[in-house]
Amino acid sequence: MKAAIILFPGSNREGDAARALRQAGASVSIVWHAEHELPNGTDLVVLPGGFSYGDYLRCGAIAGRAHAMDAVRAHAARGGLVLGICNGFQILCESGLLPGVLMRNRDLRFICKRQHLRVERNDTAFTRAYAPHQAIEVAIAHGEGNYEAHEETIRQLEGEGRVAFRYCDANGLVGDAANPNGSTNHIAGIYSENLNVLGMMPHPENFIDPLVGGIDGRGLFESLFHKAA
Amino acid sequence: MKARVTVTLKTGVLDPQGKAIEGALRSLGVEGVASVRQGKVFDIEIAGDDKHAAEAALKAASEKLLANMVVENFSIELL
Numbered sequence: 001m002k003a004a005i006i007l008f009p010g011s012n013r014e015g016d017a018a019r020a021l022r023q024a025g026a027s028v029s030i031v032w033h034a035e036h037e038l039p040n041g042t043d044l045v046v047l048p049g050g051f052s053y054g055d056y057l058r059c060g061a062i063a064g065r066a067h068a069m070d071a072v073r074a075h076a077a078r079g080g081l082v083l084g085i086c087n088g089f090q091i092l093c094e095s096g097l098l099p100g101v102l103m104r105n106r107d108l109r110f111i112c113k114r115q116h117l118r119v120e121r122n123d124t125a126f127t128r129a130y131a132p133h134q135a136i137e138v139a140i141a142h143g144e145g146n147y148e149a150h151e152e153t154i155r156q157l158e159g160e161g162r163v164a165f166r167y168c169d170a171n172g173l174v175g176d177a178a179n180p181n182g183s184t185n186h187i188a189g190i191y192s193e194n195l196n197v198l199g200m201m202p203h204p205e206n207f208i209d210p211l212v213g214g215i216d217g218r219g220l221f222e223s224l225f226h227k228a229a
Numbered sequence: 230m231k232a233r234v235t236v237t238l239k240t241g242v243l244d245p246q247g248k249a250i251e252g253a254l255r256s257l258g259v260e261g262v263a264s265v266r267q268g269k270v271f272d273i274e275i276a277g278d279d280k281h282a283a284e285a286a287l288k289a290a291s292e293k294l295l296a297n298m299v300v301e302n303f304s305i306e307l308l
Contacts, residue, residue, distance in 0.1 A: 061294065061297070103300065106245060108245050148243070
């Protein structure tokens with residue numbers, strides 16, 4: 001599998017994303033945001049976490065309109081895989097590749113901690129290595145992760161099975177107590193209509209090595225590798 | 230030509246920053262504040278003096294970048 005990580009000024013998690021992808025067997029290239037095209041044969045585009053353009057205007061707003069995003073849109077339209085993590089999710093929403101918006105956390109605090117997620121379905125390119133409704137432990141680190149969208153959009157996402165992950169506790173229980181940021185319906189990640197674009201606030205790439213406390217994030221990258229292999 | 234674009238949150242969208250400011254005003258003893266919503270102001274210098282062209286450019290700027298139409302409204306003023 002060939003993965004391209006788009007680098008914006010202010011991205012800072014591209015190294016971790018590259019490590020996670022390589023561990024799963026991908027070959028990885030880093031693509032500067034001013035490029036108009038993706039490397040030939042790119043299977044997966046990753047928009048990494050960070051603070052693109054210093055979060056100026058709105059998180060992901062300026063990056064979402066970069067030249068490289070036209071190429072990412074074309075890639076997605078062809079059915080290519082796209083993964084946006086944290087700031088990458090914000091960029092996907094701002095670019096129109098995913099609906100809705102990430103608002104300030106309910107309590108206005110930047111939250112950096114371990115967090116459990118419930119895998120809502122395991123029949124997508126991103127989650128096939130997980131069990132259905134498995135509770136995985138990864139990390140969150142964001143100030144604007146409170147997912148909001150029009151009621152109609154939320155209904156559509158729910159009706160079409162496009163919620164990828166929900167915040168939950170260690171037992172997989174979803175509810176207000178486990179929701180760190182006030183996100184609508186405890187949404188931590190969503191898919192595009194064709195399930196080939198995934199945006200998520202949590203960081204699976206943080207948890208791929210027992211050295212740093214867990215490997216629950218590996219499943220996502222292994223899922224991708226098996227799909228495109 | 231000078232112009233001002235004001236971007237505000239749509240009604241019903243939760244505004245935790247506005248709420249925090251509202252609380253701070255209350256704790257400062259500022260009387261009579263019922264609620265606060267925070268927005269953004271963009272002061273823009275338009276080249277040329279064609280008002281229709283300016284309005285069209287500002288509308289495009291607002292819809293394409295300055296406002297996120299999912300949660301925000303904008304208004305345009307030519308000054």
